[in-house]
Amino acid sequence: MHPQRWGDPARAEALPEGARGLVELAFGLVDSPAAPPASPPAPGIDVTLLDELRARLGAAHVLTDDETRRLRTRGKSTPDLLRARGGDLTDAPDAVVRPGSHDEVAAVLAWAVEHHVAVVPFGGGTSVTGGLVARREGYAGVVSLDLARLRRLLAVDHTSMTAVLEPGLRGPEAEALLAAQGLTLGHHPQSFEFATIGGFAATRSSGQASAGYGRFDSLVVGLRVATPRGDVRLGAAPASAAGPDLRQLFLGSEGAFGVITEVTVRVRPLPEVVHDEGWRWPSFDAGAEAVRTLAQAGLLPTVLRLSDETETAIGLARPDEIGGQSASGCLMVAGFEGTAEAVAARRTAVGALLTALGGEPAGEEPGEAWRRGRYDAPYLRDAMLDVGVLVETLETATFWSRRGATYAAVRAALETALPGALVLCHLSHVYETGCSLYFTVAAPAGDAPLERWRAAKAAANDAIVASGATITHHHAVGSDHRPWLHHEIGDVGVSVLRAVKADLDPTGVLNPGVLVP
Numbered sequence: 219m220h221p222q223r224w225g226d227p228a229r230a231e232a233l234p235e236g237a238r239g240l241v242e243l244a245f246g247l248v249d250s251p252a253a254p255p256a257s258p259p260a261p262g263i264d265v266t267l268l269d270e271l272r273a274r275l276g277a278a279h280v281l282t283d284d285e286t287r288r289l290r291t292r293g294k295s296t297p298d299l300l301r302a303r304g305g306d307l308t309d310a311p312d313a314v315v316r317p318g319s320h321d322e323v324a325a326v327l328a329w330a331v332e333h334h335v336a337v338v339p340f341g342g343g344t345s346v347t348g349g350l351v352a353r354r355e356g357y358a359g360v361v362s363l364d365l366a367r368l369r370r371l372l373a374v375d376h377t378s379m380t381a382v383l384e385p386g387l388r389g390p391e392a393e394a395l396l397a398a399q400g401l402t403l404g405h406h407p408q409s410f411e412f413a414t415i416g417g418f419a420a421t422r423s424s425g426q427a428s429a430g431y432g433r434f435d436s437l438v439v440g441l442r443v444a445t446p447r448g449d450v451r452l453g454a455a456p457a458s459a460a461g462p463d464l465r466q467l468f469l470g471s472e473g474a475f476g477v478i479t480e481v482t483v484r485v486r487p488l489p490e491v492v493h494d495e496g497w498r499w500p501s502f503d504a505g506a507e508a509v510r511t512l513a514q515a516g517l518l519p520t521v522l523r524l525s526d527e528t529e530t531a532i533g534l535a536r537p538d539e540i541g542g543q544s545a546s547g548c549l550m551v552a553g554f555e556g557t558a559e560a561v562a563a564r565r566t567a568v569g570a571l572l573t574a575l576g577g578e579p580a581g582e583e584p585g586e587a588w589r590r591g592r593y594d595a596p597y598l599r600d601a602m603l604d605v606g607v608l609v610e611t612l613e614t615a616t617f618w619s620r621r622g623a624t625y626a627a628v629r630a631a632l633e634t635a636l637p638g639a640l641v642l643c644h645l646s647h648v649y650e651t652g653c654s655l656y657f658t659v660a661a662p663a664g665d666a667p668l669e670r671w672r673a674a675k676a677a678a679n680d681a682i683v684a685s686g687a688t689i690t691h692h693h694a695v696g697s698d699h700r701p702w703l704h705h706e707i708g709d710v711g712v713s714v715l716r717a718v719k720a721d722l723d724p725t726g727v728l729n730p731g732v733l734v735p
């Protein structure tokens with residue numbers, strides 16, 4: 219991972235020529251290169267404490283060099299990138315520890331409790347909500363607990379169609395191990411190439427094919443978690459009436475309740491056929507009604523996303539990448555995966571319903587173009603930052619009856635806070651009862667981009683909670699959304715979270731300042 223940009227350093231690129239003209243027209247171009255990579259502050263932890271850990275894990279797995287710590291500093295939100303580009307590494311951990319087993323994770327937690335050191339579980343480092351920035355005050359130091367050595371496929375049950383994965387496996391690594399067994403997990407968030415199995419579980423991630431495969435939390439059937447109070451194993455059966463489902467306490471717990479060391483997931487056969495296609499709608503409202511109808515008819519494709527008018531127009535301005543012939547209306551992408559027979563049957567049924575609802579088929583190219591470029595947008599964000607354009611995303615979910623009001627309220631909040639901004643939205647992650655709304659914002663970065671974005675994001679968060687929607691559908695709470703969580707779960711909900719935290723992590727060493735208000 220690049221320390222100041224998204225993804226593979228070899229793929230860092232300047233803004234493509236076609237997009238450059240568009241950006242210049244909309245915002246102007248201001249050359250804004252990143253500062254040369256800075257050194258993090260010297261480790262602020264007593265070195266003799268680290269020697270204890272070295273004796274347990276081996277010296278090679280307790281690291282304090284600048285490069286290793288730089289790569290474990292914060293996540294990959296635009297504010298994180300802006301701070302890294304400006305040379306601000308003040309949140310760097312004092313050390314990076316890399317346990318190689320569940321027992322070594324437990325040993326690190328015992329050490330942290332004994333010496334009151336804050337521990338930040340680290341998967342792929344792709345958090346966009348400040349999930350990797352622990353509060354430092356009052357602690358003897360902060361260590362990043364990197365799960366990169368825990369990356370095995372531990373077991374496969376072909377009869378029950380489950381697999382046990384270690385948390386440090388990145389998306390492609392997990393898929394490759396499963397593919398060798400003829401299986402797939404089907405979880406493809408945009409951060410797929412770098413994010414990990416443990417991170418997906420700890421944030422309740424949702425992938426681009428969630429309509430067909432389900433959100434990550436719905437794929438999890440079992441968990442093993444190391445907590446400062448001991449080991450927890452959950453998921454004895456596919457379903458259970460043995461009280462509240464405690465797996466749900468750890469899904470989305472963002473490293474604040476324990477470290478997830480094994481994840482048992484539901485798996486599916488590798489699809490025989492993958493087919494993508496586009497549909498055009500006269501308006502976002504018309505397309506959204508069609509999506510609702512599909513969801514409520516039980517006729518969802520595997521992938522389903524609908525861009526609003528602005529996102530469609532921007533996408534269509536670069537037809538080589540997103541596809542389509544007309545800049546008007548809204549583009550829907552539908553993807554189908556499965557056996558040849560199942561895909562054919564579903565395509566026929568979905569196509570008939572969409573046609574009856576007024577959709578116009580746009581052929582395969584828009585869908586195929588989306589699939590080709592589905593992991594590329596984050597690289598474009600860096601290229602935009604290089605020319606002085608602030609780009610960031612945010613997301614929420616709401617019930618169908620409030621979709622229009624939430625969309626309008628968030629859009630208005632962003633446009634008011636950032637005059638001249640382009641606000642794009644797509645609808646994805648669809649349910650019978652509602653959907654998520656995913657916004658992309660582009661605006662001139664100006665002199666104080668961090669402060670301007672924070673104000674805009676706060677306005678959007680206020681609009682989200684005022685409209686009764688969730689503060690996050692899949693990016694998690696982290697430290698960024700924490701001030702808004704009580705609006706969603708109320709005083710009693712907050713005190714339940716605090717009670718769980720106090721019981722599992724009585725000295726508060728796990729990710730302090732993240733999730734729990």
Ligand SMILES: Cc1cc2nc3c(=O)[nH]c(=O)nc-3n(C[C@H](O)[C@H](O)[C@H](O)COP(=O)(O)OP(=O)(O)OC[C@H]3O[C@@H](n4cnc5c(N)ncnc54)[C@H](O)[C@@H]3O)c2cc1C
Binds near residue numbers: 340344472
């Ligand atoms: C460009 C980009 C695109 C993205 N697209 C999507 C998307 O499509 N869908 C989506 O859901 N999210 C998306 N995200 C957000 C992010 O990728 C997800 O939240 C992802 O699940 C984080 O996984 P990770 O392994 O990188 O976790 P990290 O960022 O390393 O950690 C995230 C949080 O989980 C905790 N954690 C990590 N591993 C463990 C563990 N084993 N046990 C306990 N706690 C742990 C961390 O302490 C932290 O609080 C995107 C982010 C970026 C930057």
